[in-house]
Amino acid sequence: MTSLLNSVPPTLSFPNIRTSTSPQAHDRLAATSTGKIRRMPLRILADTTSERKPKRQEDDYHSTLKALNSKGRFPRKSLGQHYMLNASVNEELVAAANVKEGDIVLEIGPGTGSLTNVLVNAGATVLAIEKDPYMAALVRERFSGDRVQVLQEDFTRCNISSHMSSILASESPPDGNSCSAKVVANIPFNISTDVVKQLLPMGDIFSEVILLLQDEAALRLVDSSLKSSEYRPINIFVNFYSEPEYRIKVSRTNFFPQPKVDAAIVAFKLKQMADYPQVSSIKSFFSMVNSAFNGKRKMLRKSLQHICSSPEIEAALLTAGLPATSRPEELTLEDFVKLHNLIVKT
């Protein structure tokens, strides 16, 4: 695994904002400068032509902090506001999704817009969902002449299918073909599970979901092996709906303020519905998987007794090529699928 270490020059300092990790200090970080958001003069020229706009300069440490200062904002811990200071991490995120001219990209939590900037430079149309009204206003203002739509909403509560359907309908080419979309986001760590649960079953809308996650959570989602104590229903869920890949470790030193943990880029290639494992009912499948893990130490012939009798479960396990004494952490996704189709009558 590669690690992007110390890519923010350690000698750089910004006089108005101090970095710290304690909650009190996090909330005390006052932004006192009146510096304005940097705008590239070439943008104005580009607005007057139908040609593609010249690329803007990438954000760096100073521009990110300056953007925060321009709105008198200080990072809010409750919103997981750890801003990316290293443009090459944003480039990695965009490259992982292979974003091309004309792609439609959902970004969750654009913050100051440093990743949005790279997405726009790659030619994407961006739908950005930002919960913080001040940051939503900042990004809306910053990208006012670009193909960027900013919605001030809580991602965990918004109707993302409906937002995406509207944007896909308006952006689809006139030949009747619909275009597919991607997700690229540096999300707050505290909503990672919600985001994964909401987005992975949306293979009809998104082809790739590229997220910057907490490193440990990323490893648990992607690498959890059978019989490990980290193996959970979410692992079955992730592999049911996607092909996950741990891409690159990102050191905590790349964020402002610096979090207490490292991060990692994870790429989820979403499956289309036709490629999901064949189960008679997805709802009853996950209900069975959750019940199986509720009694993690229990054998399946006990924890699944509400579905059918112990002898029937033992017989199904043997038919599936598994020991009658199997426990949930010993079953792969394929094993769970076989077991479900043998014991659940829908």
Ligand SMILES: C[S@@+](CC[C@H](N)C(=O)[O-])C[C@H]1O[C@@H](n2cnc3c(N)ncnc32)[C@H](O)[C@@H]1O
């Ligand atoms: C980790 S910061 C990343 C900011 C920016 N993308 C960057 O790379 O610097 C997370 C961003 O998500 C926003 N956010 C937090 N909770 C959110 C939610 N539930 N829905 C949408 N945005 C949220 C925060 O306000 C913040 O701007």
